[in-house]
Amino acid sequence: MASESTCQHSSEEDSLACEMKNFAIEKRRGRGAVTSGLTHECGVFGAIGCGEWPTTLEISQIICWGLVALQHRGQESAGIVTSEGKCSKYFNIVKGMGLISNIFNDQAIRKLKGSIGIGHTRYSTSAASEEVNCQPFVVHTQHGALAVAHNGELVNCDSLRKMVLGRGVGLSTHSDSELITQALCLNPPEGESNGPDWPARIKHLMQLAPLSYSLVIMLKNKIYAVRDPYGNRPLCLGKILAQNEPLDGDCDDSREAEGWVVSSESCGFLSIGAQYVREVFPGEIIEMTRHGIRTIDIVERPEDKIQAFCIFEYVYFARADSIFEGQMVYAVRMQCGRQLAIEHPVEADIVSSVPESGTAAAHGFSRQSGISFSEVLCKNRYVGRSFIQPSNRLRQLSIAKKFGALSGSVKGKRVLLIDDSIVRGNTIGPIIKLLRNAGATEVHIRVASPPLLYPCYMGINIPTTEELIANKLDADELAVAVGANSLKYLSVEGLIKAVRSDIKSKNAHKVGHCTACLTGEYPGGEPHKDLDW
Numbered sequence: 001m002a003s004e005s006t007c008q009h010s011s012e013e014d015s016l017a018c019e020m021k022n023f024a025i026e027k028r029r030g031r032g033a034v035t036s037g038l039t040h041e042c043g044v045f046g047a048i049g050c051g052e053w054p055t056t057l058e059i060s061q062i063i064c065w066g067l068v069a070l071q072h073r074g075q076e077s078a079g080i081v082t083s084e085g086k087c088s089k090y091f092n093i094v095k096g097m098g099l100i101s102n103i104f105n106d107q108a109i110r111k112l113k114g115s116i117g118i119g120h121t122r123y124s125t126s127a128a129s130e131e132v133n134c135q136p137f138v139v140h141t142q143h144g145a146l147a148v149a150h151n152g153e154l155v156n157c158d159s160l161r162k163m164v165l166g167r168g169v170g171l172s173t174h175s176d177s178e179l180i181t182q183a184l185c186l187n188p189p190e191g192e193s194n195g196p197d198w199p200a201r202i203k204h205l206m207q208l209a210p211l212s213y214s215l216v217i218m219l220k221n222k223i224y225a226v227r228d229p230y231g232n233r234p235l236c237l238g239k240i241l242a243q244n245e246p247l248d249g250d251c252d253d254s255r256e257a258e259g260w261v262v263s264s265e266s267c268g269f270l271s272i273g274a275q276y277v278r279e280v281f282p283g284e285i286i287e288m289t290r291h292g293i294r295t296i297d298i299v300e301r302p303e304d305k306i307q308a309f310c311i312f313e314y315v316y317f318a319r320a321d322s323i324f325e326g327q328m329v330y331a332v333r334m335q336c337g338r339q340l341a342i343e344h345p346v347e348a349d350i351v352s353s354v355p356e357s358g359t360a361a362a363h364g365f366s367r368q369s370g371i372s373f374s375e376v377l378c379k380n381r382y383v384g385r386s387f388i389q390p391s392n393r394l395r396q397l398s399i400a401k402k403f404g405a406l407s408g409s410v411k412g413k414r415v416l417l418i419d420d421s422i423v424r425g426n427t428i429g430p431i432i433k434l435l436r437n438a439g440a441t442e443v444h445i446r447v448a449s450p451p452l453l454y455p456c457y458m459g460i461n462i463p464t465t466e467e468l469i470a471n472k473l474d475a476d477e478l479a480v481a482v483g484a485n486s487l488k489y490l491s492v493e494g495l496i497k498a499v500r501s502d503i504k505s506k507n508a509h510k511v512g513h514c515t516a517c518l519t520g521e522y523p524g525g526e527p528h529k530d531l532d533w
C-alpha cells in the first residue's frame with residue numbers, strides 16, 4: 001500500500017497548510033485507503049421492549065437487523081451490547097471486525113440476552129480500524145455499567161482529551177468515542193446529591209463539545225438518544241407495533257408500542273416491524289425506558305449558529321429509502337437531477353446513471369428534460385472497495401472491473417451520464433472509456449452535487465485537499481482529462497434549493513445544512529482556529 005509522508009513546513013505561511021495536511025494524513029493512518037468516493041461514517045442503533053421484562057421482543061435480533069440496514073454506513077467492525085435489566089454490573093457484549101453477517105451468528109444472538117440493547121457499525125474516522133476501537137464502548141463506573149455508540153467526530157477532541165486526562169482518567173485508545181464515554185463518567189466537581197444525574201452529565205458534555213455526534217447511551221434499564229445541537233449527524237425514532245398492525249401512515253399516539261427503536265436512518269424500520277415516528281431534534285436528549293420515551297432536554301447551539309445537517313447525507317451517504325427532515329432521500333436526489341437539468345441542459349439521446357447513488361438524480365433529469373432514461377451500466381456487486389493499487393493502470397482497471405456496459409443501449413447513442421458526486425475523479429474516466437468502447441458517439445457528464453473542495457472534520461473521511469480532483473481541474477479541464485464531451489456540476493445554490501424544496505418547516509431558524517466540504521464554511525467555525533468554543 002502506498003504510504004504518505006508527513007508535511008514539513010519551511011515558512012510561516014506554509015505552517016497552516018502543513019498542519020491541515022498532517023491532520024488529514026494522521027486521521028487516515030491505520031485505515032484502509034480507498035481509490036474512489038467518500039468513505040462512509042457509522043451507524044448507531046438502539047432498541048428497548050415496553051411493559052414487563054423480560055420482553056417477548058427478540059431485542060438482539062432486532063438490533064442485528066437494524067444494523068444490517070445501516071451496513072452501508074460502515075463496514076469495518078460492529079458490535080451489540082444488551083442488558084437484562086436486573087444487574088448494573090453485567091452487560092452482554094459481542095463485537096468484532098468485519099460485516100454484521102459475519103459477526104452475529106446464531107450463537108452470538110443467543111448470547112445477547114436482554115430487553116434493551118444498543119449496536120454500532122463502524123467506519124473509523126478517529127483511531128485505527130482495530131478491535132480495541134470497535135463500538136459500543138463499555139465501561140464500569142461507580143454507578144454501574146455504561147455503553148456508548150457514536151456516529152460523528154468530535155471537532156474539539158484535543159481540548160476535551162486534555163480535560164479528561166487532566167482529571168486523572170487514563171484512556172486506552174485514541175478514539176473520540178471512548179473519550180465521550182469517559183467524559184460521561186466524570187463526577188461533576190460540584191458533586192451530585194441523589195446518585196448520578198446522567199442527563200446533566202450528557203448536557204454538560206454537549207455544551208463542552210457541540211459537534212459532531214449522534215449517540216446512543218445505555219445504562220442497565222434505559223437508553224439516552226442524543227443528537228448534537230447542530231443536528232449534524234442523523235438520528236430518528238421508530239415505534240415497534242404489534243404484529244399485523246399496519247406500519248404506513250402518520251404515527252398515531254393511540255397505537256400501543258411494544259417497543260421503541262432509535263437509529264441513524266429509518267431505512268430498516270419496516271423490516272423490523274417498526275413505524276417511523278420522527279427525527280431526534282438537534283440538541284435533544286431522549287430517555288427511552290420500558291414505560292416509553294420522553295424528551296429530557298434540548299441543548300441550545302452556541303449563539304448565532306444555525307442548524308447544520310450534513311447535506312451529503314442526501315447526496316450520497318444515506319440509503320435512498322431513508323427519511324430526513326420529513327422527506328425521502330430518493331425524492332431529494334430526484335429533485336437534484338431536475339435542478340441539474342434546469343442548470344445544465346444538453347442534447348442527448350438517452351439519460352443514464354452511474355449506479356447506485358447516481359440513479360435517482362438521473363430519473364429526475366430525465367423527467368425534467370424529457371430525454372428518456374435507459375440503463376447503460378451493470379455494477380458488479382461482488383467487487384469490494386478498490387484499495388490503493390501500485391500503478392495507475394491497475395487503479396483504472398480496478399474501477400473499470402466494477403462495471404460492464406450494456407452495449408445494446410449505448411451503440412450509436414449520445415449518452416448523458418449522471419453521477420451523484422466526483423471526489424478523486426477515478427471512477428468517471430474508465431466508465432466513459434467503457435461507454436465509448438461500447439459504441440457511444442458522445443458522452444456528457446452531469447454531476448448531481450457541486451465540486452468537493454474542502455476536508456470534513458465531522459465524521460466523513462474526505463480525501464486530503466490535494467487528492468480532491470476539483471482542486472486541480474475545473475469542470476472543463478476535467479471533461480478533457482476524463483474524455484467527456486462536456487462535464488458540469490450542480491451549483492451549491494441548486495443543491496440547497498433541491499434539498500429544501502419540500503421541507504415542511506420553512507422556518508429559517510429550523511432548517512440549515514452543513515455544506516463545508518463544498519464551501520469551506522464550517523458550522524462551528526474554522527476548525528484550525530479555535531476549537532474550544
Ligand SMILES: O=P(O)(O)OC[C@H]1O[C@H](OP(=O)(O)OP(=O)(O)O)[C@H](O)[C@@H]1O
Nearest residue numbers: 036037355356357422423424425426427
Ligand atoms: O470520483 P471518485 O473518487 O472516483 O468517486 C466518486 C464515485 O464514488 C461513489 O460511488 P460508490 O461506488 O462508492 O458508491 P455507490 O454505489 O453508492 O454509487 C460516488 O457515487 C461516485 O460514483
Ligand SMILES: NC(=O)CC[C@H](N)C(=O)O
Nearest residue numbers: 041042124125126151152
Ligand atoms: N464514522 C464515524 O462516525 C466514526 C465514529 C468515531 N469517530 C470512530 O472513529 O469510531
Ligand code: SF4
Nearest residue numbers: 310311456514516517
Ligand atoms: S463537511 Fe460535507 S461531508 Fe462533512 S458534515 Fe459537512 S456536508 Fe457533510
Ligand SMILES: [Mg+2]
Nearest residue numbers: 354355356357
Ligand atoms: Mg457511485
